[in-house]
Structures are given as C-alpha cells and as structure tokens.
Amino acid sequence: MEKKATVNDIIRLMENWAPKKFAYDWDPVGLQIGRPDASAGKVLVTLDVTEEVVIEAAEAGAGLIIAHHPPLFRPLKSVRTDTPNGRIVELCLRHGISVYVSHTNLDVAPGGVNDMLAQKLGLSGISIMEETYREPLFKLAVFTPHDSVEKVRKALGDAGAGAIGEYTHCSYELEGTGRFTPSEGADPYIGSVGKEEAVSETKIEVVLTGSIRTRVEQAMIEAHPYEEPAYDFFVLDQRLEEYGIGRVGHLPEAMSLESFAEHVKERLGVPALRAVDGGNEKIRTVAVLGGSGAKYVGAAIGKKADVLVTGDIDFHSAQDAANLGLSIVDPGHHIERIMVGGVRERLEKDAEKAGISCGFIESAIVTEPFKFM
Structure with missing residues (x-):
C-alpha cells in the first residue's frame, strides 16, 4: 500500500540525490517556507518561485514547490507584503504551500x-x-569469529559499506588468530573469565564514505556476536567518486x-x-x-x-x-530550466520505488526576464 507523501518524504528523495553537503557554503538550500510534516499533496517543480508560480501551485492543488533558485536568497529583516518576496511568503502561507530549494547541490549532483x-x-x-566536494573515505577492518562472518559481512553491505562504482557488498577477508582474556564482569561469547583464549577469526575489510560511517559502525556492532568487537577505522587518501x-x-x-x-x-x-x-x-x-x-x-x-x-x-x-x-x-541563465522536467522525472521514479503516493507537475510559467528583439 502506498503512503501519502509528506513534505519531508519528498525532501528525503531530493537529498538522497542531491544532498545539501554538495551545496556551496553561501547557498541557502533546503526548506525555505513551510513545515516538513505537512502533506505534500502534489509537487510543483519550477526554476524560480514567483507570485505567478505560487498561484499556479495553489490552483493545481500542490502542497510543495521544488525550486532551483532560492526565493529567499539573502536574510530577511522583515516580511512586508508590499514587496515581491513578502507577497511570495504570504501567498505560500495562505495556501499552505511549502517551498524547498535545491540549487548548487543539484548543479553538482x-x-x-x-x-x-x-x-x-x-x-x-x-x-x-x-x-567542489570530496567525500571522506575510510576502510573498516573488523575481526569476527568464523561462524559469524556471513552475518557481519551482510550487515556491513546492507548498511552501504563496500560500494565501489557499480558494485555493492565488496569486501576482503583474511584469517588469523585473536587473543583475549575476559575480566570480571565480562559476558564473553567465547571463553571464560580470567582465562586467556586464542580464537581463529576472520578479518573483514570494507571501504565506506564518511557520510555513512555511524550507520555502518552501528550495523556492525549489532550483527557482531562479541560483547566488545575489535575493529579499526583507517582514513584513506584515495576517492571513490568525484563531485x-x-x-x-x-x-x-x-x-x-x-x-x-x-x-x-x-x-x-x-x-x-x-x-x-x-x-x-x-x-x-x-x-x-x-x-x-x-x-x-x-x-x-x-x-x-x-x-x-x-x-x-x-x-x-x-x-x-x-x-x-x-x-x-x-x-543565458534560463537554460537551467531543463531541471524542471529532469527533476519531475527523477522524483516520479524514486517515489514509486519508495512506495510514496504523490503527483508531480512541471510549472508552465516562463520566468525568463529577457526579451530577444
């Protein structure tokens, strides 16, 4: 059964594709108007947010506008409804329309x-x-008893580790011997308190990006049978992908x-x-x-x-x-309008994969300010 989309559902789809970390520091991307828990209804995709575009969204029953250019580019000192930006904010709030911006992050993605x-x-x-952006790259090495290798390796891959190009769940394994002595208060998976143990183990190595390090580490700990898993993170100087x-x-x-x-x-x-x-x-x-x-x-x-x-x-x-x-x-600058159709197509596919029910509309408003004579 498909889920009715919230604004946050659509934001997640956008940021899985064009995360905010790709944006330039000066760029005010993200949710600019509205609230993340609101119903998205339909989603209108546009290059620019103008009063005409907001009215178009309202008439189409859209609860969310996705724009490339930020309508609120510089910090506001006031929201006056006798100014263009003030009227845009007023119209959006009156009609319950949220505005999300994906600008230089969508250029880079x-x-x-x-x-x-x-x-x-x-x-x-x-x-x-x-x-413009380089993702920190790590190698994780974790030592695992032989009978748990498959479980730990799968957990690492499912969490996103070991993704290289078009391949997933990539790993390297090396067998060796692990030694440890459980102390008082320990609850060892193997061995006895106060007695040194020598256990045949497998070292699993995977590469991962910094953005998923916490998720991968947690998945590994949950899958590992040891009370205190032995593992190391190494910083790598190479890169998997250029942005x-x-x-x-x-x-x-x-x-x-x-x-x-x-x-x-x-x-x-x-x-x-x-x-x-x-x-x-x-x-x-x-x-x-x-x-x-x-x-x-x-x-x-x-x-x-x-x-x-x-x-x-x-x-x-x-x-x-x-x-x-x-x-x-x-x-001209307006060639970026190509993103309207591109974003609509991408979101339709990603929403379907995620089981999210939502309609996506391309704005028909031409926001090119120049006339060619």
Whole structure:
C-alpha cells in the first residue's frame, strides 16, 4: 500500500540525490517556507518561485514547490507584503504551500542540472569540470569469529559499506588468530573469565564514505556476536567518486563555432545567444555549466575545452577567454530550466520505488526576464 507523501518524504528523495553537503557554503538550500510534516499533496517543480508560480501551485492543488533558485536568497529583516518576496511568503502561507530549494547541490549532483545539459547537447565521455566536494573515505577492518562472518559481512553491505562504482557488498577477508582474556564482569561469547583464549577469526575489510560511517559502525556492532568487537577505522587518501561543478565532454563530430552555436540553440531551445570566438578551428571538447559561469573560464581551459557553454558572461571575462583561446557560447541563465522536467522525472521514479503516493507537475510559467528583439 502506498503512503501519502509528506513534505519531508519528498525532501528525503531530493537529498538522497542531491544532498545539501554538495551545496556551496553561501547557498541557502533546503526548506525555505513551510513545515516538513505537512502533506505534500502534489509537487510543483519550477526554476524560480514567483507570485505567478505560487498561484499556479495553489490552483493545481500542490502542497510543495521544488525550486532551483532560492526565493529567499539573502536574510530577511522583515516580511512586508508590499514587496515581491513578502507577497511570495504570504501567498505560500495562505495556501499552505511549502517551498524547498535545491540549487548548487543539484548543479553538482550526478544526474543533476549540468549532467542534464551535457546529455542534451549530445556529449559523451562526460566528466566534472571542477571538483567542489570530496567525500571522506575510510576502510573498516573488523575481526569476527568464523561462524559469524556471513552475518557481519551482510550487515556491513546492507548498511552501504563496500560500494565501489557499480558494485555493492565488496569486501576482503583474511584469517588469523585473536587473543583475549575476559575480566570480571565480562559476558564473553567465547571463553571464560580470567582465562586467556586464542580464537581463529576472520578479518573483514570494507571501504565506506564518511557520510555513512555511524550507520555502518552501528550495523556492525549489532550483527557482531562479541560483547566488545575489535575493529579499526583507517582514513584513506584515495576517492571513490568525484563531485564538482560543470561538465566536460566530447561532441560526436567536430564542428565550427557557428555550427555549434546553432546546435546549442536547437538543443536547448533558445532563440538567440552570444558567442565569443577563441580562435578554435573546430569545436570538439565542450565544457558546460548552467547558470553564471564567468569565473570558470580557467577551469574550462584547464580541462582543454574548446568552448564553454554558460550564462551571464561579462565583458572582461569574454575578453580573457578569447585571448586564452577559449570560445564561449552564452545561451543565458534560463537554460537551467531543463531541471524542471529532469527533476519531475527523477522524483516520479524514486517515489514509486519508495512506495510514496504523490503527483508531480512541471510549472508552465516562463520566468525568463529577457526579451530577444
């Protein structure tokens, strides 16, 4: 039987995909308006939260808006209903609508905004443009009697340890001898109080990320037969997966800057764009970053991109890029609207898997402020 969704149920789905730890420090992501225990009803997905979008959500019977851009970006000193932000808050509270924001964390997340854009442009061999988050990585070694190896190993894997790429429940085992002497007050699984014991044991080793360390440790302790399990955590210097902003990939075939600009217009549905000619004879390697990407010119060059597709390029950044041999195609900030359909599709699938009953709607309100003349 499916469960009726609360706001918190949908937040969990979003944060399993795009956790808040991926967001930049300055970014006010998360639940901005409303309460987590409220009924979600339907969920409206939008790029921006405007008064028109809130009215659209209310008319559709939505109890939650998921937005990419935060409506409350800077701390409020007052909530005046004669200001745009104040009216948004008033409308949301009047209609019982919560607002959740997934911004730079959704840009960074695998399968998020930048991956959506890279795939829409037909890129292959996609990698991140600049690393912004590295998950701490540990190895857990636990010593277990032979008859409990399978139980402990399964508990570790079920808690998320031993996940490497497309593989789960990965572990390594080594047999040895454990020695111990139970003291007064102990309740040993093997042996007697005051008598030294030598027990054949198996050492199980698994890797895990820092975000699940507490969960894995608790699962191991609960599954282990010993009153005081012997185990160690080791900090590893390597990484399992990169997380970062922007994406870099390759076109199926090289093309001129003019042809690539037309390709971007067609694929991203923009009527016009700005371009900077970096002097590339052909465009093959493409860097793409949704939103404002002027400060990532250096990162794109570092990845040997021929062109950077991003929005809000300023005059001096354009000059710098051209002088350094990087072409730029600026289709505007609003190309991030690709997240509306992408988030709706992802949440529908994840909600179904989780047994959560909820309808998801794409906002039809166009929030692009620019007119092309």
